[in-house]
Amino acid sequence: xxxxxxxxxxxxALLCSRVCHDVISPVGAIVNGLExxxxxKDAEMRAFAIDLIKKSxxxxxxxxxxxxxxxxxxxxxxxxxxxxxxxxxxxGLLADERTKLEWNAPRVLMAKNKVKLILNLCLIAAxxxxxxxxxxxxxxxxxxxxxxxxxxxxxxxxxxxxxxALLAGTPENGHVDAHGIQAFYAGLVARDSNMQIDxxxxxxxxxxxxxxQSKGESLESALSTTSDASDxxxxxxx
Numbered sequence: 001x002x003x004x005x006x007x008x009x010x011x012x013a014l015l016c017s018r019v020c021h022d023v024i025s026p027v028g029a030i031v032n033g034l035e036x037x038x039x040x041k042d043a044e045m046r047a048f049a050i051d052l053i054k055k056s057x058x059x060x061x062x063x064x065x066x067x068x069x070x071x072x073x074x075x076x077x078x079x080x081x082x083x084x085x086x087x088x089x090x091x092g093l094l095a096d097e098r099t100k101l102e103w104n105a106p107r108v109l110m111a112k113n114k115v116k117l118i119l120n121l122c123l124i125a126a127x128x129x130x131x132x133x134x135x136x137x138x139x140x141x142x143x144x145x146x147x148x149x150x151x152x153x154x155x156x157x158x159x160x161x162x163x164x165a166l167l168a169g170t171p172e173n174g175h176v177d178a179h180g181i182q183a184f185y186a187g188l189v190a191r192d193s194n195m196q197i198d199x200x201x202x203x204x205x206x207x208x209x210x211x212x213q214s215k216g217e218s219l220e221s222a223l224s225t226t227s228d229a230s231d232x233x234x235x236x237x238x
Contacts, residue, residue: 003169003191006176006184014181015071021178022063029056062092070119071185080109083118083139090122090137098132099154105139113193114146120186121150121208124163128206129154144194147211159206164199167208 006014029052036049066089069081084107095101101122118137125135133154141147162172166183169191176184190197195210 004171004174004176004184010176011181011185011188014176014178015185017178018181019067019071022067023060026056026060026063029053030060062089065089066093066119066123070116070123079112081112081115083107083110083115086115086119090119094122094126094135096132099126099129100134102134102136105137110146111193113189114148114195117186117189117193117195117210118148118150120182120189121148121210124159124167124183124186124208125150125152125206128152128159129157131155133157141212145212147209149207149209151205151207153205157204157206159199159201167197167199 033049033053033056036052037046040046040049069086069089083105087103087105087107090103091101105118118139122135122137129135129152131154133152136149136151136153138149138151139146140149160183162180163183165172166176166180167187167190169184169187171180171184187197190210194213196213197208197210200207200209
């Protein structure tokens with residue numbers, strides 16, 4: 001099936017919508033807390049408002065730091081990112097009293113788009129366990145042979161409908177909206193990094209793996225994408 005091509009302006013707009021969606025809730029809570037401080041004289045209510053502001057500010061900061069690495073430029077073209085920094089922002093966003101993050105990866109400098117892919121796959125895994133659980137990231141190999149696996153386990157385990165197709169760049173009905181843009185973007189980053197994504201789901205876990213494509217697979221994919229995108233060029237990443 002042909003890889004879907006999204007206009008660069010549409011991609012930028014949808015990603016901005018996604019980031020705004022993630023940040024608006026804690027920012028709104030900060031505003032509410034400040035309003036309480038202005039109006040309330042009761043010491044208990046003021047303490048509650050201050051606690052709300054602190055927690056919401058921490059949440060907003062964690063989400064912005066994560067988005068900066070997962071979606072942002074994070075350095076000049078060709079830059080590498082420390083996987084330790086990726087682990088830090090992933091723990092800040094995903095790990096809490098309900099969700100445990102197991103990070104089985106060495107601390108190394110890695111091509112920035114591969115780090116973006118790791119974070120985006122972790123985000124998809126987290127969404128599959130809305131009531132919490134365990135997310136396990138494993139990175140294996142070195143250099144161009146690096147592969148990664150992200151597994152999620154927990155109650156109410158469910159991968160959102162359409163995610164495998166979005167990752168493959170073949171969205172249903174040939175349409176991507178703000179709800180699906182993150183998974184579609186993850187697929188874009190994978191293909192730009194010459195990685196093949198596979199999704200395996202059963203009753204106990206969701207497993208998403210990304211492995212380097214062979215040279216033959218890469219050439220075939222490039223020829224297909226060039227032909228399909230001639231009328232609507234796909235945005236270049238990097």
